Amino acid sequence: MELIQFIELDLTGAILLILIGFVGGMVSGFIGSGGAFVLTPAMMTLGAPGIVAVASNICHKFPKALVGAIKRHKYGQVDVKLGLVMGVFAELGMLYGKHVMTGIKDRFGAVGTDLYVSAIFVVVLAIVGSFVYRDYRKLKSHPHGEEHRLTRLAKWVQSVHIPGTMIYFPGAKAKISFLFVAPMGFATGMLASTIAVGGFIGVPAMIYIFGVPALMASATELVIAFVMGLGGTIFYGLEGMVDLRLAMLILLGSLFGIQLGAIGTTYVKDYQVKLTMAVIMLTVLFSRLFYIPGYLSKLKLIEPLPETTVKTLKVAGDGVLALALLLGAITVLTALLRGIAEHRRQHEVLSENQGIAQ
Template sequence: MAGAAVPAAGEAIKFLTMTPSFAASVAAIGFVGGLLSGFLGSGGAFIMTPAMMSLGIPGIMAVGANITHKFGKAIMGSKKHGEFGNVDKKMGLVMFLALFAGVQVAVGVSNGILHKMGQAGSNLYISAMFVVILTGVSIFMARDISRIRKGIPPKEGGFADKLKNLNLPPMIYFKVANVRTSLWLALAVAFATGFLAGTIGVGGFVGVPAMIYILGVPTYVAAGTELFLAIFSGMQGAFLYSLYGYVDLRIVLLLYAGSLIGLTLGAIGTRVVRGFQIKLVMTSIIVFVAVSRLMMVPVYLNDLGRLALSASAHHSIALASDLCLYASGLGGSAIILFWMFQAYRRGTALKTQVSDNKVSAS
């Protein structure tokens, strides 16, 4: 089998027909991603790129839509965090040049792979990145959850602590975050965050933990500062992917429509659900998304002519991947909404009880 045809810049978007069902599916993806982002605090959009790819949207277009949609959300989120004093703008301004470099390199690599290996090669590259990154994040979070359940205090003296205490000049002090760290560490975190954002459409779910554990930034400041940085990475990513013709504004607007509703509900959920439950849901979803992308690797290798799969095997693997992906997103969203409903019922019952007690007392 010959390699996949190489599309010219912008050619990949021509196949997209915006049927009502397709539009509803994209909006639903935005809702789930927004709900998870609001509920988890940051990074829920990691499910949106794979979900769009499962709809048949080329991976590079899914990344372009995700990072463009992230740009608008980052402006609103950064503004809200800024009102609470959670944004270290000095840190953001120091890091944004390395962030820009990361996005620039990522988009250049993705575009080069698309033109050299075609859509299947591009999808394979993006999926492989998801598998590597999400597997690492899930292992880290699973260990964290295990320690919490066993009542074990956070481990000290590990690799992250050694990096955090690295005294590599020049050192720089960030007042809002109240940390003094090496400029090179800050730039390395920014480059990695930008590279991931440019490659898979979202970098915050790695950037935020990196700020916390490597730079020593408080959690709330890390979340706010990452959103501030996401304005720059989203702006540059949107520009570069649009320049190559890989951004379909119809998809972006549908993602916005769904995610704004989801974000509102998710933010409410954080007030009524314990942090341990939040981590458990996030870890479970990350694992399933990583598995779904891993399952698609042989499919893309087949499309590249590097592996021979029968038509039935090709279809079965792709279907199993889709089921795994959608089950994680829809299942996680259902659990979140159920917990919110339970909290609402408990609150209503408590108010009724208080009201009845007042009536009885009078």
């Protein structure tokens, strides 16, 4: 069994982590996601083993999720009951996923977890990124959006009555058997334990399977994220996989960045947010692809690659990830600056009109 070593961290590294957290926070606030699909690969790029990056990211996320859930609950956007029920089963998925990760680490070492996390990222981001891009195309064609409508699947799920299992969920405005909720919660936790992003399953499940409006689904996901994040931090912490330095530095940067990102959304259209999300996801996907041959080579699952080739692929992966972070930062800041400029113009016009009226 290989002993996992935390990365060395000097002042430069600490500042870099805060900046990464800041950019990740901006992206998170702008697209309404936890941003872990950017932060986990960023930690790995800095040298953190996959399992440490995931565990530390889970640790950094759950305090933010709690704050966000409380804030959005005040606006009546959270279905607490659904969040807690899914959270309980997500915790079970988190525990199982943690065993899978530690099993891979014990058998194949840190490189094994790097390969596992990277491969899951590539598959998940390809699927989710494609769906988000499809949503962007739809929203661009219908910029005013559509009313919330139940899918055929959601109507069927709400129509199924299984005695002794039915629970009324305010978000769906219907009774749903927890036998439908349980597997979705478990899958959410399982994915979160692997790449620190469970919302890719939880939010779509609530919208398309349970019939919860998108706004409420994204808010309820914060409850799930808090419950499974707290448990996941404990589970991974007991294994010695949580690097509190990484978690706290990333959290410090993201707390500031998320505010700018959230403000930026007030100045752009929904389809622009979707486009940003799709572009960043697909860019991160390609960055992870460059690392996979090196991991396969180190594990001797393919013919060993020359060290120069592995280094070249890593540089390419680092560059593409940096591009993803840069794209996110530029998009958010551009939206923010344009919004501020537009606000000033409107204020000047209003002042001029008032002056003429007087």
